[in-house]
Amino acid sequence: MSGMQLKDLSPDALRAHFAAEGLPAYRADQLATWLYAKGVEEASGMTNLPKELRARLGDEWQTRALSTDQVAHSEDGTVKATLRTGDGAVIEAVLIPEESRTTLCVSTQVGCPLACSFCATGTLGLGRNLTTAEIVDQVCRMRELLPGERRITNVVFMGMGEPLLNLGNVVEAIRTLLHPRGFAMAPRRVTVSTAGVVPRIPDLISEVPVNLAVSLHSARDEVRDVLVPINKRFPLDVLLGTLRELPHLDRRHPVFFEYTLMAGVNDSVEDARVLVERLAGIPSKVNLIPMNPHADAPYRPPGPEVVDRFMGELVRSGMRPTLRRSRGSDIDAACGQLALREPPPREPALRELDPPQARPPQTRRQGAASGPSRG
Ligand code: SAH
Numbered sequence: 001m002s003g004m005q006l007k008d009l010s011p012d013a014l015r016a017h018f019a020a021e022g023l024p025a026y027r028a029d030q031l032a033t034w035l036y037a038k039g040v041e042e043a044s045g046m047t048n049l050p051k052e053l054r055a056r057l058g059d060e061w062q063t064r065a066l067s068t069d070q071v072a073h074s075e076d077g078t079v080k081a082t083l084r085t086g087d088g089a090v091i092e093a094v095l096i097p098e099e100s101r102t103t104l105c106v107s108t109q110v111g112c113p114l115a116c117s118f119c120a121t122g123t124l125g126l127g128r129n130l131t132t133a134e135i136v137d138q139v140c141r142m143r144e145l146l147p148g149e150r151r152i153t154n155v156v157f158m159g160m161g162e163p164l165l166n167l168g169n170v171v172e173a174i175r176t177l178l179h180p181r182g183f184a185m186a187p188r189r190v191t192v193s194t195a196g197v198v199p200r201i202p203d204l205i206s207e208v209p210v211n212l213a214v215s216l217h218s219a220r221d222e223v224r225d226v227l228v229p230i231n232k233r234f235p236l237d238v239l240l241g242t243l244r245e246l247p248h249l250d251r252r253h254p255v256f257f258e259y260t261l262m263a264g265v266n267d268s269v270e271d272a273r274v275l276v277e278r279l280a281g282i283p284s285k286v287n288l289i290p291m292n293p294h295a296d297a298p299y300r301p302p303g304p305e306v307v308d309r310f311m312g313e314l315v316r317s318g319m320r321p322t323l324r325r326s327r328g329s330d331i332d333a334a335c336g337q338l339a340l341r342e343p344p345p346r347e348p349a350l351r352e353l354d355p356p357q358a359r360p361p362q363t364r365r366q367g368a369a370s371g372p373s374r375g
Contacts, residue, residue: 005062006035007133007140010175011182027053032181035063039140065133066091068141078328079145080338085110085134089127091160092338093138095145095152096327102146103154106138107338108170109161114195116215116228118262118297120332120339121160129166135173139183155185157192158213160338164197164204174208187211193258198234198242205246213256213287214243218266219278227266236278243282254283260336262291262299267306272313279319286314286321292334 009017011032018028030048034040041064043049043057057063069082069090079095094105110127112119138159143152155177157163163170170192176182177190192204193213205212218224224231231239243255257279261267275286288311290301302310307323314321326334 003060003062005065005131005133006031007063007065007136007176008131008172010132010172011036011179012175013172023053029181032179035140036176036179036182037184039143041140062133064140065131065137066141068144071145072331072333074328074331074333076327076330078331078333079142080328080331080333081142081145083138083141085130091130091134091138092333093142093159094328094333094338095142097146097150101153102150103156104139104142104152105156105159106135107159107161108135108157108163108166112161113165114162114228114230116195116336117226118217118260118291118299119336120294120296121336123296124160124339126161129169130161132169132172132176135169136176139177152183153185154189154191156190156213158335162195162197163192164194164200167200167203171204171207174210178208188253191256193256195228196230196234196239198239201242202246205248209248211253211256212246213258214239215260216257216275217260217262218271219275220266220271223266223271227262240278240282249283251283254285257284257286258289258335259286260289260291261302261307261310263302263306265299267302267310269309269313272310273317276314276317276319284319286319287324288321289324289335290326292326292329292337294332294337294339296339 006014011029014032015025015028018025027049031046034046040046043054046054046057066083066085069084072080074080077097080092082090082092084090089110091107091110093107096103096105107130109129111124112121113126115122139152139155146152157170174190177185178187187209188211191211191213193215194201195215201212215228217227219236221231221235224236249255259266259275288307290307291299293300311321311323328334329337332338
């Protein structure tokens with residue numbers, strides 16, 4: 001289907017588009033309210049719009065960018081959905097309900113070009129960037145899966161893809177998340193995570209006042225080069241130097257560092273000391289994530305004692321790290337496990353040719369989970 005995809009436009013951009021067509025701003029506002037606040041996408045439901053405008057919906061104007069393909073429910077309440085784009089690409093989004101909040105983890109690309117050695121999504125390579133509408137529609141599709149009382153309170157850009165390699169569409173989608181006539185979310189309930197596309201970090205922060213998370217995983221270049229290969233292009237000096245210069249960082253608005261602990265790779269006491277040293281002077285919060293093992297990477301999570309020792313070293317140095325409970329790993333919905341492990345249902349014949357999936361043992365850890373991040 002062709003036509004204008006309305007969710008490509010933030011509420012302000014929709015007004016501008018309507019103005020260019022000689023339509024009044026309040027009509028754009030009514031339309032935005034249906035789409036975002038009320039979750040109505042069918043012309044027939046938009047009762048306050050005149051017939052002429054309703055006629056253009058679904059024909060000249062598209063209101064849906066994604067359809068829900070498969071939904072998996074984890075025993076811990078996490079919900080992962082595979083969502084299908086208009087051109088048949090498949091992406092994943094994850095809902096993480098907690099006591100006091102419900103976090104949605106969204107994708108920004110089909111696959112990912114960064115090839116981090118421990119991440120399942122990295123094995124896919126890049127398909128393409130998602131459009132603004134495809135990013136925004138993840139919120140619409142996923143909230144339909146929530147029980148009545150629950151609402152999405154937080155959005156993290158930590159699904160498939162590297163947000164800063166799709167910055168324009170990510171920023172426009174965030175405008176819709178934050179806009180009073182969009183999803184009206186508080187900026188600090190939105191977090192964008194990057195593996196370190198350093199030159200785009202100041203651009204993001206100057207466009208939208210959201211939280212920044214950085215996938216660090218090691219404070220040593222020789223290790224980070226292997227885990228997060230974009231480190232070769234933008235090494236730690238460059239990354240951390242840029243973060244030091246960011247305006248408006250303070251104790252209340254720190255950088256969130258994600259540090260996936262991998263046995264024997266980045267989990268020693270010395271690794272912890274180097275981390276403390278290198279982060280000195282950057283208002284930050286470190287989020288430790290024991291590696292979620294999967295078939296595509298040789299890494300394993302450290303044992304509980306090693307995690308405690310690493311954490312203890314950070315605490316002794318005055319940091320207040322958090323340990324992220326892994327959520328949804330039984331349905332491959334945990335960090336770094338989004339790789340479309342379930343083949344799409346269209347090729348049942350092919351699925352039968354697949355060898356049985358070798359599943360590494362899952363390690364579950366209990367611990368405090370805080371910060372804006374997943375789980
Ligand atoms: N490309 C962006 C957004 C993805 S966020 C980024 O890298 O920040 C997904 C997070 O999960 C990243 O911090 C990533 O490093 C982490 N991750 C990837 N694979 C993982 C795994 N197997 N176990 C735990 N965390 C993993």
